[in-house]
Amino acid sequence: EVQLVESGGGLVKPGGSLRLSCAASGFTFSSYSMNWVRQAPGKGLEWVSSISSSSSYIYYADSVKGRFTISRDNAKNSLYLQMNSLRAEDTAVYYCAREGDQTTVIPNWFDPWGQGTLVTVSS
């Protein structure tokens, strides 16, 4: 069974940093691009970042560019999101999602999704 489990969320002060992790199992992690998508409380989905299978292609939403860094460790079947200079508007549940199309390096469709980890940025 394909499984994605996020961790690392929590309460952080504005300007602080946090590193999210996503542990993958049940599929060949090194063959798929991976993504982070977030959802602010009571709001819609917002794509955050994508990374190709070999880390050669990386994309960021304008709202996080320069502050967040996506990375992966294929040997550990893990995806990461390093979040710096956090703002109140970064408060959200952060989902890890596998790219559905194994053949592409661009983010296309997302399946499956993890259960999410909550990040709260507040003083």
Added chain:
Amino acid sequence: QSALTQPASVSGSPGQSITISCTGTSSDVGSYNLVSWYQQHPGKAPKLMIYEGSKRPSGVSNRFSGSKSGNTASLTISGLQAEDEADYYCCSYAGSSPVVFGGGTKLTVL
């Protein structure tokens, strides 16, 4: 990149059909056949329902179908059932951006 435009809410009675629209621009929906749709029940993770405009993943009911005309994509649910009540989000590849989601539509089954 602006979010795709979806109606805030739609409703229908059991057995009926409903359609949720998703309007973008010539830079996203209109240029690529890369629209996907997600269902999200309260407190749960999103679930893929349609990809590449009209393709249905294994395990998704054939009551769900997708289409596109110009800059607008649509999700149609036929034979509405109580368990279809959820939030639905469209998503499109947008080139340089490169991903944009719709604002979401709350489906109520009356």
